Amino acid sequence: MTDLDDPTVLHLDEYLAHPPARVWQALTDPGLLAQWFMPGDFRLSVGHRYTMRGTAMPGTGFSGTVQAEVLAFEPERMLRLAWRDADPGSPSAADWTITWTLEPEGRGTRLFLTHEGFDPGNEMQRRARSIMDGGWRHLMTNSLAAVL
Amino acid sequence: MDVTPTAVRQSSSPAEDEIFAALASPVRREVLRLLRERGPQSVQDLASCFSMARPSFSEHLRVLREAGLVSERRDGRRRLYRLEPVPLVRVRDWLDPYERFWRDRLSALRHLLDDTDTGTGGRPHDSGSGPRTDQDEEKP
Numbered sequence: 001m002t003d004l005d006d007p008t009v010l011h012l013d014e015y016l017a018h019p020p021a022r023v024w025q026a027l028t029d030p031g032l033l034a035q036w037f038m039p040g041d042f043r044l045s046v047g048h049r050y051t052m053r054g055t056a057m058p059g060t061g062f063s064g065t066v067q068a069e070v071l072a073f074e075p076e077r078m079l080r081l082a083w084r085d086a087d088p089g090s091p092s093a094a095d096w097t098i099t100w101t102l103e104p105e106g107r108g109t110r111l112f113l114t115h116e117g118f119d120p121g122n123e124m125q126r127r128a129r130s131i132m133d134g135g136w137r138h139l140m141t142n143s144l145a146a147v148l
Numbered sequence: 149m150d151v152t153p154t155a156v157r158q159s160s161s162p163a164e165d166e167i168f169a170a171l172a173s174p175v176r177r178e179v180l181r182l183l184r185e186r187g188p189q190s191v192q193d194l195a196s197c198f199s200m201a202r203p204s205f206s207e208h209l210r211v212l213r214e215a216g217l218v219s220e221r222r223d224g225r226r227r228l229y230r231l232e233p234v235p236l237v238r239v240r241d242w243l244d245p246y247e248r249f250w251r252d253r254l255s256a257l258r259h260l261l262d263d264t265d266t267g268t269g270g271r272p273h274d275s276g277s278g279p280r281t282d283q284d285e286e287k288p
Binding site: 012120 | 260261
């Protein structure tokens with residue numbers, strides 16, 4: 001990331017010493033996805049919706065369970081998914097777009113990931129809430145200690 | 149950032165809250181995007197990209213200015229706005245847990261691909277039969 005990047009978008013990339021066809025297979029085969037990513041009933045078809053169960057991310061409010069939808073794809077080049085937090089009450093209020101892009105590089109593939117849709121307004125509220133929660137917990141512990 | 153972890157957990161600095169508040173508005177994020185893509189712009193040029201009353205737009209610019217995300221300078225009769233990216237560094241920690249998540253997953257992907265290559269001849273150290281090439285990938 002450079003200083004000029006949009007702070008609400010996450011960009012990552014990784015060089016993989018394998019041709020795009022194999023990387024594409026790992027991104028789209030449910031059996032392989034379950035091995036390196038998360039188990040879920042993925043199907044390569046625009047509009048297909050599926051659920052993936054992962055682990056919660058403490059400190060972000062993300063429940064870890066994703067309600068996903070295939071938005072677009074170009075075989076061996078690009079796969080775009082919508083990701084929402086499957087827990088509607090989740091404080092992360094995730095409504096993200098995940099885009100995988102594959103580019104041949106030498107004998108391998110450069111895999112790019114764009115994770116968009118982070119909401120600074122929601123983060124602001126989450127912070128305010130966690131500060132209040134911390135305050136309450138502190139207060140409760142103190143009052144309990146006083147009573148006991 | 150040279151703040152201790154406890155200090156961060158106790159309360160985020162007011163400046164950081166101001167930056168998040170400034171970024172919370174889609175209009176203000178769009179202003180930043182325009183400045184990022186086009187470089188410094190006059191108030192008139194920026195305002196022409198939005199269908200809103202001028203006082204409302206000026207208010208958005210004020211919030212961005214006070215958060216330190218844009219600066220203003222006079223150029224003759226025009227007021228030019230430019231992006232000040234430094235404060236954005238302060239909110240970057242926000243996405244750290246997600247960045248770690250993806251780094252872990254990408255490394256799991258790399259391991260999976262490398263491991264499933266065993267026996268298919270994709271990697272030089274798979275056997276002692278000398279250097280291999282990508283053409284070997286096709287073998288079962």
